[in-house]
Amino acid sequence: xxxxNKAEKARIALTLNGRKLAAEAEPRMLLSDFLRxxxxxxxxxxxxxxxxxGACTVLIDGVATRSCLTLAVQAEGREVRTVESxxxxxGKLNALxxxxxxxxxxQCGFCTPGILMSFTDFLARNPHPSEAxxxxxxxxxxxxxxxxxxxxxxxxxxxSAPAIAxxxxxx
Amino acid sequence: MKPRPFDYVRPDTVDEALALLAEYGDDARILxxxxxxxxxxxxxxxxxxxxIDISRIAELDVIRDLGQAIEIGAAVTQNKLMAWPQIGEKLxxxxxxxxxxxHFQTRNKGTVCGSIAHADPSxxxxxxxxxxxxxxxxxxxxxxxxVLGANEFQKDxxxxxxxxxELIVAVRFPVMAGQGVAFREVARRHGDFAxxxxxxxxxxxxxxxxxxGGMAGRxxxxxxxxxxxxxxAAWAQExxxxxxxxxxxAMRRDLFKNLAPDxxxxxxxxxx
Numbered sequence: 001x002x003x004x005n006k007a008e009k010a011r012i013a014l015t016l017n018g019r020k021l022a023a024e025a026e027p028r029m030l031l032s033d034f035l036r037x038x039x040x041x042x043x044x045x046x047x048x049x050x051x052x053x054g055a056c057t058v059l060i061d062g063v064a065t066r067s068c069l070t071l072a073v074q075a076e077g078r079e080v081r082t083v084e085s086x087x088x089x090x091g092k093l094n095a096l097x098x099x100x101x102x103x104x105x106x107q108c109g110f111c112t113p114g115i116l117m118s119f120t121d122f123l124a125r126n127p128h129p130s131e132a133x134x135x136x137x138x139x140x141x142x143x144x145x146x147x148x149x150x151x152x153x154x155x156x157x158x159x160s161a162p163a164i165a166x167x168x169x170x171x
Numbered sequence: 172m173k174p175r176p177f178d179y180v181r182p183d184t185v186d187e188a189l190a191l192l193a194e195y196g197d198d199a200r201i202l203x204x205x206x207x208x209x210x211x212x213x214x215x216x217x218x219x220x221x222x223i224d225i226s227r228i229a230e231l232d233v234i235r236d237l238g239q240a241i242e243i244g245a246a247v248t249q250n251k252l253m254a255w256p257q258i259g260e261k262l263x264x265x266x267x268x269x270x271x272x273x274h275f276q277t278r279n280k281g282t283v284c285g286s287i288a289h290a291d292p293s294x295x296x297x298x299x300x301x302x303x304x305x306x307x308x309x310x311x312x313x314x315x316x317x318v319l320g321a322n323e324f325q326k327d328x329x330x331x332x333x334x335x336x337e338l339i340v341a342v343r344f345p346v347m348a349g350q351g352v353a354f355r356e357v358a359r360r361h362g363d364f365a366x367x368x369x370x371x372x373x374x375x376x377x378x379x380x381x382x383x384g385g386m387a388g389r390x391x392x393x394x395x396x397x398x399x400x401x402x403x404a405a406w407a408q409e410x411x412x413x414x415x416x417x418x419x420x421a422m423r424r425d426l427f428k429n430l431a432p433d434x435x436x437x438x439x440x441x442x443x
Binding site for chain 1: 172174177187202213220224277279361
């Protein structure tokens with residue numbers, strides 16, 4: 001049984017984008033803050049902090065999750081993937097990111113990391129979604145630039161790209 | 172915002188969780204998916220001295236076919252139930268209702284039992300449980316297990332019959348055979364809390380059970396015999412309805428009167 005008292009800082013170890021990392025956190029620290037402040041991975045953005053906007057979405061054990069609705073201590077021992085994991089080491093964008101670029105699917109870019117992570121999970125489960133299915137999943141994200149048309153176009157393009165449609169180099 | 176400080180405990184077994192509940196009672200909150208609890212903690216709408224995280228208890232992460240009913244353990248997520256291969260055949264009302272629960276991303280974490288425990292009056296899963304006449308299985312260290320019908324369990328808005336030392340270990344949905352079902356809701360945006368939600372079940376003799384969420388402190392269920400439109404209109408007048416920033420009570424009554432006959436017709440078509 002794991003127990004951490006409120007006044008205590010526990011050492012939380014997890015795998016972030018393939019690297020084993022650890023930092024200290026109080027029980028109340030949200031995973032979103034832990035990633036940014038504890039581990040210095042600032043690609044994940046913090047928006048509403050109550051699960052509506054989707055900006056903070058990351059993968060925990062491959063599953064798209066709101067990091068603002070997850071305590072850091074809950075992610076202990078888990079495999080967390082963030083937007084930093086998508087591009088290759090040399091900076092080459094993956095198929096989903098490239099499709100966003102091709103379709104002008106980001107304007108200010110604040111909502112983009114969360115949307116990319118949601119669709120990394122969703123396209124792995126459902127490589128050939130209909131537009132209605134894409135829009136349903138996208139309803140879990142808010143883009144205040146209202147650039148939804150470009151985002152839908154990008155996801156449709158990515159879904160027809162061989163790297164997504166086949167086994168390929170899925171993260 | 173950030174939550175106020177709390178202790179965090181992650182038991183490995185149900186017995187350990189029950190011992191913690193016996194010790195802390197009202198001071199503790201059960202954390203499963205956290206998709207309702209953590210927003211409320213973040214917004215400081217509620218406080219907890221201790222969070223008991225049951226999400227890693229393997230014996231609670233189970234969907235079991237009991238023959239007459241399907242039992243869903245307290246750690247089973249909404250998306251896990253949606254992806255269960257037999258959901259369409261055995262729990263078609265849940266198959267129709269679950270896509271309305273939050274979003275893909277929150278259903279990945281949010282649990283079926285957590286939604287029942289939270290007992291929001293406009294919530295889809297408690298409505299499905301009420302219409303189907305399902306059961307909630309509770310356990311405590313001192314008194315063992317007890318099983319409550321949906322109607323006994325959910326008392327009012329965010330209020331249930333769970334005692335402070337009890338854990339909801341599972342929920343049971345009756346298996347459907349030869350029945351027609353339909354589920355629809357009206358919300359400002361997909362994934363928002365429903366303004367009203369309507370569920371109908373029609374059995375092979377044509378008897379209709381109609382349920383509505385968002386019109387009272389808890390889901391309301393009634394048998395409809397004939398003249399659905401007339402029966403719904405009369406019922407809508409009896410239900411007080413909520414007034415909030417999304418809709419007036421009169422608007423909710425109107426939505427119910429217009430939506431429910433269509434939902435009944437859809438369930439009847441599906442039964443035929």
